[in-house]
Amino acid sequence: MPEILDIDRLGHRGDGIAATAEGELFVPFTLPGEQVEIDRGGERPELLRVVRPAAERIAPVCRHFGTCGGCQLQHLAQEPYLAFKRGLVIHALRQRGLEAEVDPVIAVPHASRRRVVFSARRVKGGAVLGYSERMSHTLVDVEECPILVPDLEAMIAPMRGWLPPLVSPKGDTRITVLDTQTGLDVAVEQGVTPSPRQISELAAGAAALRLARLSLDGETLILRDEPVISFDGIRVTPPPGAFLQASAASEAAMAQLVLDGVGKAKKVADLYCGIGTFALRLGRKARVTAVEASQAALDALEKAARAGQGTKPLATLRRDLDRLPLTAPELKGFDAVVFDPPRAGAKAQAEELARSSVRRVVAVSCNPATLARDLKILSEGGFQIRFVRPVDQFVFSSHIECVAALERG
Template structure:
């Protein structure tokens, strides 16, 4: 690419003067995807800029709005999406695939380095384009129309999701109908949360923060859901219509998740994570799966080992229980509901297990890691969606005598700064 690149699609703040315009040279890519330039006043962060680029910007403190690319990076590519790059979290579409995957790996490497951990990190397992089978949208009124989509980066602007490149084709095709469905129960103020999950039986849709008077629209909601061919429709936690059980396949075991409940966002990433977990647990005969959710890993581990699943969410545990009531060819599986943040499994409770898997929310599992560090468990598989808390928890385990054997990043959220990571630790 030669010459100047004008960036008409980038959001630019309006100023009365051009006095704060300047040129910058981008040196690094930050953990949020911003290009970083270094000046006498400190680092300046520029969304949409890449290392090696010379750019013209409007300054705004330690941030700057990108106006023009004077010298582009050879790693810059045309976005695959027609949407404004400020919409949603897919703001890394301008970076070519290979350097993008290297950057994703660097997020994990940098987090580990900040925690004082030096280790080799495997190459990033790439995401699948158009594979987002679970999406959470917002719906709100804009004048006389309804917008269903994503909020812009660090803004209250709501962008329509039509044409979104990361969604599965089935969800993308349903967006117009989902907008009509949302319009029936939109609150007078604020927005409606719309969670859509593609299952083997069709779409499972959960509407949350619906108007308090939504019960007046139940007949219309059910008709629209049936017309759209939805498997299930829930509003504010109440199941209004279930034409077919919205089944997910967890390694050969069918499970119906709770309405709006957490599942991995893509099938490809779920399978990659599960494979790493099962491989990490190795030939362990007794495995504890902590923060087990609906059984994403537990049900796969139970094909080869006895499993005890522990989860704090009542709806997730209930879904797991229902799945176990049908013969599945699994080994012994037990479960308990327990808040592992307040009551982690202590050393004596961990004694029966050869391996422990834990996959906590973004806050990590510090209290549980501290107990594991005191245990005699031979193998620990740590799964995380937050490299910083992953590194903190791994550091605790290493200080307790564990050796970090492998670290693998998995890119579930394509074009975003989010990264999943799986680490395997062993007590020698």
């Protein structure tokens, strides 16, 4: 049965929260101060209409908003949206007893995402390409995605018609697409191996898609040109499906914050270094040891470092830092350490850093909760937080990237 509720505040996932007799109720796509009509008949409350909209409510920029689960906050105006993102970081730090000042969020242009992960599903006559619905396995066949760089968004429709030979008839196929300087780098996982004839047909359509490389489960099927990304002018060819910061604008902002945090350090360890987003830039002024679990990522980094101009010699180490963090004795001699772990954070590594003689640490994180935990460990080990700066890398979502710099007192 429909009912009217008042929305009090936003939750950390971007849902509006209403106080009811049964407790807090989370209502997606609503804003504080709004009066809304909902239906609680299903598994989750459904927004039927906004009775009294908030002044901060704006029109979404995408026709799929509200159905597609990729964005949660297209209906919120820019200023309160950025304040919400900053508030996520402030709250996470306070939960750990940290009262560090959180700087204003660095905004990123909306149509700036250069790396995207689609799901594809075989259907009669072709394939569906898009994202899952919110809290569901239902796939939304998207026609547009305004957060993508224009060249990548323009490829959605032609890619849908090109993909079927690669899409599994059983379950979803993962399609990672990276917009590089030389064309699209398309990495297919959990797909099917096309026949030689189908590979020829895929290759014939590759030019229209501005394709650089097509790979299936890490193996290259088509190579028209080496995909290339540049870090401060140093060209890198990423391995298929490699992790990369979602947008060039956010990457540049984070890289500058990392450089500022490291300061004049002459010997730096870059942990969870990936393909060298920070290591290659740091190598302009410091001797860098880059540590990463993926050998393919290290190979790409080493190749780029050898070919790059104006960088100091760079050392690499393959290591799963979650299982085997660099120990305090191993960290001896480093002036600064940078770490950029997955969402789970770097608890074990932070504990070793707290016991080490390292003077400066820069933490990069996409999860305020695990960042706050790691910063608390470092603070208890004698580090003082110099700055915390959020970067709105994940536009319109409830996620926020952050860079924090610490120094021993």
